[in-house]
Amino acid sequence: MPTRELFGKTIEFDDDGHLKNFSDWNEEIAKELAKEEGIAELTARHWLVINYMRREFPRLGDAPTLRKLTKESGVDTKELYELFPKGPMKKAAKISGLPKPKGCI
Template sequence: MATTTIDGHEVQVDEDGFMTVYEEWTEGLGRELATLIGIDELSDQHWEAINFLRFDFSEQGETPTLRRVNKVGGIPTKQLFVLFPKKPAKKMAYIAGLPKPHGCV
């Protein structure tokens, strides 16, 4: 595991830059991580998705899949692709400071 400095905070990340320690994340870091992947403004809809991811991870211990965000979180998959273009599962996890979603097995 490596550490990196984001917005003046030292945090632990994996080889792809996903944060690995749940507690190290703050909303400020989330905004900073978003700009790093080209999302400059986080709307309420973005936050709804990010907050669901954080909450679900705290309950389940795993980064939720798009299907789970849709079915349990109630956010349509199509909308997730609009909010986090091209790769919503990875982008949401990255911004929410959660482990990179593994495409199952």
């Protein structure tokens, strides 16, 4: 299991490069992971998505679907693809400290 030193802590990652433990996540880590995904700065709109993902994950046991997210978070499909270019749900999950989404939709 790959581990990395981030902000003075040893953090475990899974083989997909996502955080192993949901509870290891914090805003600093999110900013760092976002940079690695090519997102230089997380705006309020990014945080809307991230906070929604973090809120829904414990209940669903998986990342929400794009359809659910766009209906409930206030960010629509077009904007989501602009905020997280090239693979919005995977990137948003990664930055939010969630495992890779399991679903096909």
